[in-house]
Amino acid sequence: MTAARRPARPLARTLHPGAWWLWALAMAVAASRTTNPVILALLLAAVGCVVVRRRTDAPWALSFRMYLVFGAVIVVTRVLFRVVFGGGRGETILFTLPEIPLPDAARGIRLLGPVAADEVLGGLYDGLQLATMVICVGAANALANPKRMLKAMPGALHEVGTSVVVALTVAPQLIESAQRVRRARRLRGGREKGRKALHGILIPVLEDALERSLALAAAMASRGYGRIGATPPRARFAVGALVIGGLLGMAAGLYGLLDAAAPRHLGTPLLLGGVAVAVAGFALGGRRVRRTGYRPDRWRPGELVTVASGAAAAAVMVLATRVDPADLYPSLTPLAWPQAAPLPVLAVLLGLLPAVLAPGPPSTPSRETVA
Amino acid sequence: MSAPADPRHADPRHVDALRVGPRAAVVLALACAIGLAMFCWPLLSPPEPEAMAHAGDAxxxxxxxxxxxxxxxLAEMSEGGIDPRALALLGVLAAVNAALRPLGAGTAGIETVFFLLILAGRVFGPGFGFALGCVSLFASALLTAGVGPWLPFQMMAAGWVGLGAGLLPRRVAGRAEIALLVGYGVLAAYAFGFVMNLWFWPYATGPGTELSIDPAADLGENARTFLLYTLTTSSAGWDTGRALTNAVALTTLGPAVLATLRRAARRAAFDTPVAFAPRAAAPSTTSAITASTHRSPEERA
Incomplete structure (x- = not known):
């Protein structure tokens, strides 16, 4: 319907997951360049807008809310930690809590005591920055199809990459699992606190996670995952020789670089040569993994626009740190009201572009037509 | 995967979920040596003050x-193909670790990432421990966005923690085992802080203070300065916090978590090869897999 009314609009389809990840990581890089709460809030709004407009109805798309909650938890814990362990460095003391003396052995840790506004605000800014970066990653999780992401790992790291993807996918599910365990405990009238409660929640959650991993393994094995194609012994030998030789070269190069007695000019070339040989072995080893792609994702204009928008946002933000760092890191001593300069705002607007320019998700007609 | 069950692994309390072959062992040893050299660079080659101003090339x-x-x-360790069961366990345990890590928020050394790593390394073997250390920190960095120049160093050091846990003597059981793991946890906490400090030392202090590196001094002199630096800045406070977290978590949760992990290891049946057989023979050979797909009824509610 929308397509008929506005023919210039790109056809609805799911984007390459790599494009969303690159965009989100670029946005996280942009967030990592500032602790200014105004800019971070704008960035969060932009990311949220893109997610709401471009996510599908898939289950992983619902995880975005979890990341928002998680971000809030990060901010709150950071501030609480500053209050409890902060140690009252700062000029504007808000209030003073009774300090708990610790033995000399735990030096560097101070419990409670005076709470300074600079400390609390510093925790808030740092926490907000970290939370924004987490929520950017959450946006990638919500937008990118993790199953399609599995396909894009380099051959030699295929297995380890798979386990990373499993970890990233399972982590949000753990929260849901913990909620389920807590609900079950409440229904059974379990009201223990402290250590027993931790036992009662952590162990079932771990059990649940391990159950899930075995179920996943069974699913993978039953689809033939983990079967090794026949690698000729000569190829295996070549890979082994290249990798070991490369690492030996690197070790020798390091020795040349670090030992004052060894000729210094030999170090760097040997080190780099070793790296090149090891990487060649790595690439050759990757050819052992033979995968065929069913409907492979291709890089088309929509993907390129998305990545370019993220990269532009990050680049403008990095440029902004060069031009005027004071705006991006609001001063805590003396306390100053954070300002939003035009350049960081431009970066945020650039990052917002996929909300309009990227092709919309398929099979969600209602959202677009109602609006 | 097609390797037959090894009598060495008949002991159900320890499995080698990720077996490191001789070639991978050589590569791992070489990589550890290279990694150690990269950690110890300030001691081996003290930077000149001018180089420090330009942040040093090396x-x-x-x-x-x-x-x-x-x-x-990691590619070489998975060279023979990782068992899907080990792979799924690796992913899920890394996810748990990544979820545990922000609980401490890195403040005052409360580090919650090690205790599960140590226990998993103990149960699933050194190769798995190393991989879990690397994957955990990588996944955790992606999730809580701690990606930075420190990440590869953290991954390597955490890999060593898991590797060492897998190499602890296997005979020990019961309370002695928990005591052993607590001892190792405390040691690992200090060692982790030590190497991470060592790598960053010249940048942290900058030149010209009491605790700075002295390019003119010899190895022993600089080592002494570094010991003083790490004792005053972190060992007493932060590293002690980390060691205490490890000790408390291992003592209170260790036995239950060990039992849970061992139960999973038994159910995964790593020593039973998965074989794809013709239809008639299928039920018996894949029983290890199908048995593991049953969900416990406890969580159905």
């Missing part, structure tokens, strides 16, 4: 090279 090179070394090692 350590920057290391930040780029250590990921390559890690990639090569």
């Amino acid at each position: 350590p920057l090179l290391f930040v780029l090279l250590l990921p390559v070394v890690l990639a090569v090692v």
Whole structure:
């Protein structure tokens, strides 16, 4: 319907997951360049807008809310930690809590005591920055199809990459699992606190996670995952020789670089040569993994626009740190009201572009037509 | 995967979920040596003050090279193909670790990432421990966005913690085992802080203070300065916090978590090869897999 009314609009389809990840990581890089709460809030709004407009109805798309909650938890814990362990460095003391003396052995840790506004605000800014970066990653999780992401790992790291993807996918599910365990405990009238409660929640959650991993393994094995194609012994030998030789070269190069007695000019070339040989072995080893792609994702204009928008946002933000760092890191001593300069705002607007320019998700007609 | 069950692994309390072959062991040893050299660079080659002003070339090179070394090692460890069960366990345990890590928020050394790593390394063997250390920190960095120049160093050091846990003597059981793991946890906490400090020492202090590196001094002199630096800045406070977290978590939760992990290891039946057989023979050979798909009824509600 929308397509008929506005023919210039790109056809609805799911984007390459790599494009969303690159965009989100670029946005996280942009967030990592500032602790200014105004800019971070704008960035969060932009990311949220893109997610709401471009996510599908898939289950992983619902995880975005979890990341928002998680971000809030990060901010709150950071501030609480500053209050409890902060140690009252700062000029504007808000209030003073009774300090708990610790033995000399735990030096560097101070419990409670005076709470300074600079400390609390510093925790808030740092926490907000970290939370924004987490929520950017959450946006990638919500937008990118993790199953399609599995396909894009380099051959030699295929297995380890798979386990990373499993970890990233399972982590949000753990929260849901913990909620389920807590609900079950409440229904059974379990009201223990402290250590027993931790036992009662952590162990079932771990059990649940391990159950899930075995179920996943069974699913993978039953689809033939983990079967090794026949690698000729000569190829295996070549890979082994290249990798070991490369690492030996690197070790020798390091020795040349670090030992004052060894000729210094030999170090760097040997080190780099070793790296090149090891990487060649790595690439050759990757050819052992033979995968065929069913409907492979291709890089088309929509993907390129998305990545370019993220990269532009990050680049403008990095440029902004060069031009005027004071705006991006609001001063805590003396306390100053954070300002939003035009350049960081431009970066945020650039990052917002996929909300309009990227092709919309398929099979969600209602959202677009109602609006 | 097609390897027959090894009598060495008949002991159900320890399995080698990720078996490291001789070739992978050589690569791992070489990579550990290279990694150690990259950690110890300030002692081996004290930077000149002028070089420090330009942040030094060599350590920057290391930040780029250590990921390559890690990639090569992990690729070599999975060279024979990782068992899907080990792979799924690796992913899920890394997810739990990544979820545990922000609980401490890195404040005052409360570090919650090690205790599960140590227990998993103990149950699933050294190779798995190393991989879990690397994958955990990588996944956790992606999730809580701690990606930075320190990440490869953290991955390597955490890999060592898991590797060491897998190499602890296997005979010990019961309370003695928990005591052993607590001892190792405390040691690992200090060692982790020590190497992470060592790598960053010249940048942390800058030149010209009491605790700075002295390019003119010899190895022993600089080592003494570094010991003083690490004792005053972190060992007493932060590293002690980390060691205490490890000890408390291992003592209170260790036995239950060990039992849970061992139950999973038994159910995964790593020593039973998965074989794809013709239809008639299928039920018996894949029983290890199908048995593991049953969900416990406890969580159905």
